[in-house]
Amino acid sequence: MAKGAGTTLVIAIVGTVIGCIIGFIVGLIQTIPVNQNDSVGKKILLKIVNIILKIYVEVFRGTPMMVQAMFLYYGAMILFNINMGMWTAAFFIVSINTGAYMAETVRGGIFSVPLSQTEGAKAIGMTHFQTMVNVILPQALRNIMPQIGNNLIINIKDTCVLSCIGCVELFFTSKSVAGTYYTYFETFTITMAMYLIMTLFFSWLLRFVEKKMDGPAEYDLATTDTLAYTSGTLTSPAKEHVDDRGLSDRHE
Amino acid sequence: MSNYDSNSGNGIIEIKHLGKVFGKHEVLKDINFSIKEGDVTCIIGASGSGKSTMLRCINLLETPTSGEILFKGKDILKEKNVAAYRAKVGMCFQSFNLFSNMTALKNCMVGPMKVLKKSKEEAEKEALFYLDKVGMSPYIKAKPKQLSGGQQQRVAIARALAMHPDVLLFDEPTSALDPQMVGDVLEVMKKLASEGLTMIIVTHEMAFARDVSDRVVYMQDGIIWEEGTPEEIFGNPTKPETRDFLSRFRNM
Ligand SMILES: Nc1ncnc2c1ncn2[C@@H]1O[C@H](COP(=O)(O)OP(=O)(O)OP(=O)(O)O)[C@@H](O)[C@H]1O
Numbered sequence A: 001m002a003k004g005a006g007t008t009l010v011i012a013i014v015g016t017v018i019g020c021i022i023g024f025i026v027g028l029i030q031t032i033p034v035n036q037n038d039s040v041g042k043k044i045l046l047k048i049v050n051i052i053l054k055i056y057v058e059v060f061r062g063t064p065m066m067v068q069a070m071f072l073y074y075g076a077m078i079l080f081n082i083n084m085g086m087w088t089a090a091f092f093i094v095s096i097n098t099g100a101y102m103a104e105t106v107r108g109g110i111f112s113v114p115l116s117q118t119e120g121a122k123a124i125g126m127t128h129f130q131t132m133v134n135v136i137l138p139q140a141l142r143n144i145m146p147q148i149g150n151n152l153i154i155n156i157k158d159t160c161v162l163s164c165i166g167c168v169e170l171f172f173t174s175k176s177v178a179g180t181y182y183t184y185f186e187t188f189t190i191t192m193a194m195y196l197i198m199t200l201f202f203s204w205l206l207r208f209v210e211k212k213m214d215g216p217a218e219y220d221l222a223t224t225d226t227l228a229y230t231s232g233t234l235t236s237p238a239k240e241h242v243d244d245r246g247l248s249d250r251h252e
Numbered sequence B: 001m002s003n004y005d006s007n008s009g010n011g012i013i014e015i016k017h018l019g020k021v022f023g024k025h026e027v028l029k030d031i032n033f034s035i036k037e038g039d040v041t042c043i044i045g046a047s048g049s050g051k052s053t054m055l056r057c058i059n060l061l062e063t064p065t066s067g068e069i070l071f072k073g074k075d076i077l078k079e080k081n082v083a084a085y086r087a088k089v090g091m092c093f094q095s096f097n098l099f100s101n102m103t104a105l106k107n108c109m110v111g112p113m114k115v116l117k118k119s120k121e122e123a124e125k126e127a128l129f130y131l132d133k134v135g136m137s138p139y140i141k142a143k144p145k146q147l148s149g150g151q152q153q154r155v156a157i158a159r160a161l162a163m164h165p166d167v168l169l170f171d172e173p174t175s176a177l178d179p180q181m182v183g184d185v186l187e188v189m190k191k192l193a194s195e196g197l198t199m200i201i202v203t204h205e206m207a208f209a210r211d212v213s214d215r216v217v218y219m220q221d222g223i224i225w226e227e228g229t230p231e232e233i234f235g236n237p238t239k240p241e242t243r244d245f246l247s248r249f250r251n252m
């Protein structure tokens, strides 16, 4: 059973991480702005890609993961004659399912960052991509950390539906142990506890990560050393620039 | 270095027949004026007269519906690389628009590093220089939300200066500030004016406009009603509308 729990964890963590990556990519594409003077080709391409992504999100959010698992696993087997194997199938299904949820979450996260910061970034000449990477996404990520944690916990629990395609995770192993020794109540008490321990641990861990991301609540005033450095060694870093505009190169 | 170096017109920025329509609302009507290099131009006018819209058009945060904006003789509305243009014409906002995920120092470094491709060391040196210039060097490690409005605005000015802009636009930089902080920010702007930086400032601080500007523009209903030297506009306005508007600021 411990091995089953390990499998559950690995699938949940890998699935959540890949799912988040998918979610970020989808969310990023969906929030690319179209300008009036963009080429027609770009506009059409973006439109098509967005429709496909929208379908992906709606289909995988709107159907149970267990059904998706059966559909994809047996679909691959019958239509394409591919046997994905337990790990591939599990990673694939959990990732793609999480990705659909995360796409919407990431989009929300991006919109949660005030537009004023995008304008601030534009005003210093940053491109859309630079703004996303340096300003918006770090804040969006912080804002959606609770949902990412939620998703991880849901995934830890929901991997049990993968037992339907023969994935030997915690629920599957518990069932076989219980069946072999006729100890249903005892076994599933332990199983309950194991799920709970895993989810509690990760809620705690994610809170911790969130705190770390927030950084210190206070800041140090720059020391006299730094200030001496600032005013002592920096006469004018932009000499030629300052000169050609007639700005004085002294600053107190 | 840039494609803007050849100077053909007489003003660094020339606005010709600029119009902006939001839906059916004609916010700017046939705006014409030109900005001389090194000049400080203050734009005054009642709320809703289109001051912000005009400034945002100059920075291409809004796309004008008609007319031309020439920067060093080139029509920026035909410019493909909008980001490169914005790097040369900076903007400071009423609400500061700092990046909340970065310290004051990082706020001033990200543009030079990402847009101007400066090394981290150089960007940091310059950021420290400009933060010192605006009197914010003790607070380089603070995040925006840990700073007062006046402090945030000064960081925002340092961030804009770190891009070595040719022109700096200000949209009511002190309107969101408590009275006791207005002075600090205006002080910084006066210093920049005396150093010869080309600035266009939308402001309700009439005393400041009178003291620092080379030219004052009075706007009403999307039209430039009257423009002239501060002496002309404040001392002896020719239009009754201008006189009317200014009579509300008799405490200066
Ligand atoms: N994005 C927009 N969509 C529609 N109308 C807008 C938009 N932005 C501004 N307007 C309208 O344009 C007019 C001018 O607005 P603008 O913000 O330029 O005025 P302002 O002179 O800056 O006023 P204030 O002194 O209050 O800042 C207003 O009537 C406003 O409602």
Ligand SMILES: [Mg+2]
Residues within 6 Å of the ligand: B051, B052, B053, B171, B172
């Ligand atoms: Mg305004």
